[in-house]
Structures are given as structure tokens and as C-alpha cells.
Amino acid sequence: MADEGTRTAYVELQGRMIESTGKLKQVQNQMRNKEVEKKRAYLTLEELHQLPDDTNTYKSVGKLFLLEPKSVLINEHELKLKDCETTIAALQTSKDYLEKQLTEVENNLKELLQQDPSIVRQILMSTPAC
Template sequence: MSQQQHVEIADMQAFQEVREKLFTLNRTLNTIRQKIQITDKDRQRCAITLRELESIPESTKTYKSIGKMFLVSPMKPLKQELKKQMEKDEDDVKGLMNQGKFVDNQIADTEKALKELIIKK
């Protein structure tokens, strides 16, 4: 086997590896974006519920959903739980956004490496 063929095989393998890495990173980024959407919807749902609870009297019976059943729950602890869930969701979104930025940077670096391989060829 000549040296040129050996170099072409090595270049092709490097190209395949970079392409696979780029595919994996894009899939990871899409997963992160989906998680952000789900978490943000949960936060919005909690905010709407909390806003509705604020508009009704404290003496009103409230129910908390647990799986398929509902339990009577005092309004004050229910409101506190919703506020904690909203804070947790906000923190989760911030963390996921940071992960997304990191993966975005990795994608940019990988695309740059892929372009260099193509130009080298």
C-alpha cells in the first residue's frame, strides 16, 4: 500500500469520527432543548396554578394531585410547594441553558475541525 493511500484512509477515518461526533453533539443539543421546553412548561403551569390560588379565599378546600388520586390539602402548604417547584424549574432551566451553551461551543469546534479536514483534502 502506498503512502498516499494510507494518508487517504487516515483522513477518511478522521472525517468519519468528526462527523459522528458532530451528529452525537447535535442529538445531545436537541435533547437539552426538549428538556428546557418541558421544564419551562412545568414552571408556567405552576405559575398559572399559583395565580389562580391567589384569587380564591384561604378557606376554600383545595386538592393536591398525587398520581390518579386527589387529597385534600391546606392552601398555604400547597402554595409553598408550587413556589418551590417554580424555583427548582427556574434553576433547572438555567443549568440546562449552560449545558446547551457548552454543547454549542463543542459543535462549533467540531464543525471547525470538519472544515479543516475538508480543506486539507
């Protein structure tokens, strides 16, 4: 039978794996949202650049629309595009780190199970059936 230390190590590694997986999914969702925001800003910029300079442009503020010069809207969307790119780069760094952390935890779990295969039986026997 597996000793209590091995079982404790397994439970700890399993918790770290669940935590890392959750964080990774959260970062991936944030990246997807920023990609959508970036694409929206890019497409809006493309449309704004096609308009003549003297065109009336409106900015949506809640339920209101405010008349704004075309240049102001272009500057806002360019800034939003750059901000999204910066945020995506930072999130990519976090994603890479979390993926490495998850791989490390998986390797530690595999190593632990290879060292003491009896822990699998013990854990399966102590886990209540669903």
C-alpha cells in the same frame, strides 16, 4: 486520493457531530419540558393567590384528591417553580457548552475538507446509494 488518516479523522469528526447534535436536541427538549412545567406551576400559583384563605383546596395524587390547606399547595408550587428555574439555568449552561462543541466540530470538518478536497469524492464514492 485522500490517505487513510484523513478519512479516519473525517469519520471521527462526523461521529462527534452526530453525537453532539443528538445531545443538543435532547437538552433542548428537556428545556422545553421544564418551561411547560414552570408555566403550569406559575399559573397555578396565580390562581391559588386569588382564592380566599379559607377555601378548600385539593391536591391531585394519582386518581385521588386530597384536601390540603391553601398554604401547603402554594408552598409546593413555589418550590416547583424555583426548581424549574434552577434546572432550566443548568440546562442552558449545558446547551451553551454543546453549541460551542458543535461549532468546533463543524469548523474542524470544514478545515479538514479544505486541506484535502479529494476526501469528499472518496467518501461519496464509498457511500452506498439509498
